[in-house]
Amino acid sequence: MSTTSTTYGARDHARAQAGTVAEAMPSIPASTWPDPPPGIDPAKLVWAETVAGGGYTHKVLARGTELRLTDVEGDACAHVLLFNADQPWERLNVADTVKVQWNAYLGEAIALLSDQARVLATVVTDESGKHDALCGTSTVDGMTLFTLAAAKHGLTPRDLPPSLSFFQGVHVETDGGLTFTGSAGPGKSVVLRTELPVIVLIANVAHPLDPRPDYTVTPLRVLAQRSTASTPDSPEWTASPEAQRAFENTADYLTARGLA
Amino acid sequence: MTTIISDTEVAARAPYSTVLRKGETLAIIDLGGNQAVDFLCYDAADTAKRYSAAATISAQRNIFLTTGSVLRTGEGAPLLTVVEDTCGRHDTIGGACSKESNSLRYGQHTRYQHACVENFLTEGAKWGLGKRDLVSNVNWYMNVPVEQAGTLGIVDGISAPGLEVKLRAETDVLVLVSNCPQINNPCNGFDPTPVRMIVTGGGA
Numbered sequence: 398m399s400t401t402s403t404t405y406g407a408r409d410h411a412r413a414q415a416g417t418v419a420e421a422m423p424s425i426p427a428s429t430w431p432d433p434p435p436g437i438d439p440a441k442l443v444w445a446e447t448v449a450g451g452g453y454t455h456k457v458l459a460r461g462t463e464l465r466l467t468d469v470e471g472d473a474c475a476h477v478l479l480f481n482a483d484q485p486w487e488r489l490n491v492a493d494t495v496k497v498q499w500n501a502y503l504g505e506a507i508a509l510l511s512d513q514a515r516v517l518a519t520v521v522t523d524e525s526g527k528h529d530a531l532c533g534t535s536t537v538d539g540m541t542l543f544t545l546a547a548a549k550h551g552l553t554p555r556d557l558p559p560s561l562s563f564f565q566g567v568h569v570e571t572d573g574g575l576t577f578t579g580s581a582g583p584g585k586s587v588v589l590r591t592e593l594p595v596i597v598l599i600a601n602v603a604h605p606l607d608p609r610p611d612y613t614v615t616p617l618r619v620l621a622q623r624s625t626a627s628t629p630d631s632p633e634w635t636a637s638p639e640a641q642r643a644f645e646n647t648a649d650y651l652t653a654r655g656l657a
Numbered sequence: 658m659t660t661i662i663s664d665t666e667v668a669a670r671a672p673y674s675t676v677l678r679k680g681e682t683l684a685i686i687d688l689g690g691n692q693a694v695d696f697l698c699y700d701a702a703d704t705a706k707r708y709s710a711a712a713t714i715s716a717q718r719n720i721f722l723t724t725g726s727v728l729r730t731g732e733g734a735p736l737l738t739v740v741e742d743t744c745g746r747h748d749t750i751g752g753a754c755s756k757e758s759n760s761l762r763y764g765q766h767t768r769y770q771h772a773c774v775e776n777f778l779t780e781g782a783k784w785g786l787g788k789r790d791l792v793s794n795v796n797w798y799m800n801v802p803v804e805q806a807g808t809l810g811i812v813d814g815i816s817a818p819g820l821e822v823k824l825r826a827e828t829d830v831l832v833l834v835s836n837c838p839q840i841n842n843p844c845n846g847f848d849p850t851p852v853r854m855i856v857t858g859g860g861a
Contacts, residue, residue: 492710492752492793495809497761501750502807512774512791514757531720531750533711536733555704555789557731559711569803573721573746575714605715639761646760 421449421616430620437465437620444621448473450614453542453600455549457482460656461626464518464589464597468525468564470615471583474604475563476534478543479509479517482594483654485552487513491530491559497639501569503528503561506636508643509589512558515647516640517595519633522588525581527566532575533559535605542600550596563587564617565604577606590633592626592647594656626657660858669849670771670838672780676701677826680859682740686821687798689850691814693837694797695753695773698728698736701829704786706730710749710793720803721746722795727827736830741823744816748796750803751811753777754839763841776835784831796837797822799844813843 401407423446424430430437430445443462448454450473458464466475481487490512495501497510505523508516534540543557564585566578601617603609627633627644634644651657662681666688667673677683685694700706709731714720716729723746728737752758755774759767777791798816803809838849 486788490752490758490793492750493755493758493761496751496801496811497758499810500807501803501809510758510761512755512757512788514755514761531711532715533709533731536709536712536715536729536731540731553705554731559709559793569720569807571802571805573719573803575718575720605711606718642761642764646757 421447421452433620437622441622442620443623444619446619448599448601448617448619450601450616451538453546453598454619455546455596455598456621457594457596458591458621459623460591460594461624462591462621463521463624464591464619464621465586466563467584467586467618467620468580469583469618471580472613472615473601473617474565474614475617476539476543476560476600476602477563478557478560478598480552480596481511481517482596485550485556485596487511488556488558489517489561491561495530497643498637501530503530506633508633508640509561510643514643515650516592516643518589518591519627520587521590521633522586525564525585525587527564527578527581529562529565529567529604531569532562532567532605534562534600535602539600539602542602543598546598546600562604565607567606575606577604577608590624590627662856662858665854667834667836667852667854669836669851671836672776673834673836673854674780674784675832675854675856677830677832677856679826679828682823682825682857683832684821684823684855684857685797686819686853686855687744687816688818688853690818691798691816691846692850692852693799693839693844694852695777695835695837696795696797697777697791697833699831699833700730700736701831704784704790704831706732706734707790707792708736708795714749720749722749723747728795735827737824737826739822740825741821744798744820744822746815747822748799748801750809751796751799751801752793753835754837759841767841770840771838773835773837777833781833786833796844811842811844814846
């Protein structure tokens with residue numbers, strides 16, 4: 398007779414699995430993350446997880462959270478979507494992000510703008526420089542993972558706008574052609590600071606222009622810690638006149654809403 | 658024989674929408690020259706399947722649209738093919754102007770100026786579409802170069818009076834248009850003008 402042929406045996410079998418360690422998994426609570434890198438205070442961690450290649454994750458984060466994404470082995474590609482957690486119809490607008498800031502590329506001090514002209518998050522640290530705001534995610538696996546992640550916040554495919562991707566770069570040539578520039582290698586991190594309460598959706602799948610015939614995507618590390626949102630003397634506020642107005646719009650919303 | 662199904666002059670600053678049946682073509686004619694035509698399209702049978710700038714750009718590996726470009730859904734399915742283009746290139750990355758983004762680009766004094774998102778919302782509501790159905794759109798006739806260092810911007814157009822783009826429907830497609838009312842940048846030559854929309858039956 399197998400050990401799971403009875404309810405008691407099945408229960409014992411299930412419970413015996415506790416404590417198993419997998420390469421891709423979250424630490425719960427996040428403060429138990431085993432090897433916090435410099436600059437991370439384990440007591441302040443609110444999210445600590447390794448996302449498998451081909452996997453997805455999602456979380457609601459408070460305003461003033463530092464979200465550190467790390468390309469552990471050099472072939473992660475973090476496709477990211479952001480929504481205002483208080484009113485998810487307000488979401489990342491990639492076109493406004495690049496147009497308003499006169500910049501096709503993501504990097505330090507770039508504000509990730511919502512369609513309501515507010516700052517969802519800013520890029521505060523960028524060790525990689527290889528990102529993409531134009532190509533979105535892949536039509537099959539990326540869209541499928543975003544659909545799943547969105548569903549867990551009551552959102553449907555109609556709620557999914559074009560996404561950003563971190564750690565795999567694309568360059569726009571003079572004739573408009575796109576050149577895939579790949580990754581900056583293992584261990585690079587990007588830190589985003591949330592300026593509103595946000596729903597974060599992340600799909601770790603190969604970039605749509607990745608030319609490698611074998612599907613290549615490696616684990617992504619996600620560490621988020623409590624911090625403080627930008628203030629008018631933060632460099633992000635004055636990075637451009639457009640960004641400054643976006644921060645002013647954000648402060649206006651938070652003030653009226655009673656959130657700051 | 659081709660049959661003209663409709664021939665519509667869309668006033669300056671106004672919205673427009675129509676459903677193209679598979680095989681029909683839509684000609685968009687820039688009557689006054691350098692008039693940005695903000696454009697979204699949806700699978701008429703299921704509007705959750707809609708134009709994706711990202712999927713379109715990725716598939717053709719170029720940010721500009723011209724003859725041969727295929728406008729695709731997020732799932733990669735073709736909605737419309739550009740079968741003729743006498744202008745040369747069109748924008749996929751600049752998105753639509755809105756009252757909100759105008760406040761960032763030009764200042765809070767622009768809040769009461771008309772904008773493309775207002776047109777999309779008003780016209781989309783006639784088809785049951787709402788805010789969440791709006792995504793990065795095509796801008797026919799809008800000129801948005803990207804410098805090698807990454808600086809991009811809407812600059813003086815390369816269009817002229819009478820130039821046209823012709824699109825063939827690859828399935829039944831709902832088309833949603835804002836004849837751009839922007840007056841703060843060169844996308845309409847600082848003077849929004851009418852455009853003409855001609856829908857033609859198949860068999861061409």
